[in-house]
Amino acid sequence: MPDTAAFKARLEADLEELESRQSRIADDLAEPLNADSSEQAIEMEDDAALEGQGALIAKEIASxxxxxxxxxxxxxxxxxxxxxxxxxARLEARPEAALCIDCARSNERG
Incomplete structure (x- = not known):
């Protein structure tokens, strides 16, 4: 059994950082679009990228x-x-890992 106290502290720190990033993204997305239509197009592209980042962060938080x-x-x-x-070693690299390496590999294959 791994030293869960060390992993718990690391996971909690990672969670705090991700939730902070998620909050900043939500704040950025809540800002109204610029009145200038050419700026709006750029801002909409930026928002789409932020939404993608937000979705990835949400998955990491859940994990x-x-x-x-x-x-x-x-x-x-x-x-x-x-x-x-x-x-x-897998837990050191990915403390949120739920699958052993063999199951993770078979999961990736299909």
Missing amino acids: IKRALARIEDGTYGECVRCGGEIAP
Whole structure:
């Protein structure tokens, strides 16, 4: 079983940073468009990119929250698909990882 206290602290710090970024994106998207139509086109393109970033951040936040829930219920470090151990090196690289490397690879393939 991994040292969950260290992973929990890291996940909570990552979560705080992502929620802050998400808030800044929401603030940027809430700003009204410029009255100049050529500026509006640029701002709309920027908004589309921000919306994409926001969606990715929302996925990361959800993944981190699920990892924190696994820490709370004592299943952190166990693959949610096969029940095997997630390698410590994988958790170091991706503390929110829910799948062991074998299940992650098979998930990517299809």
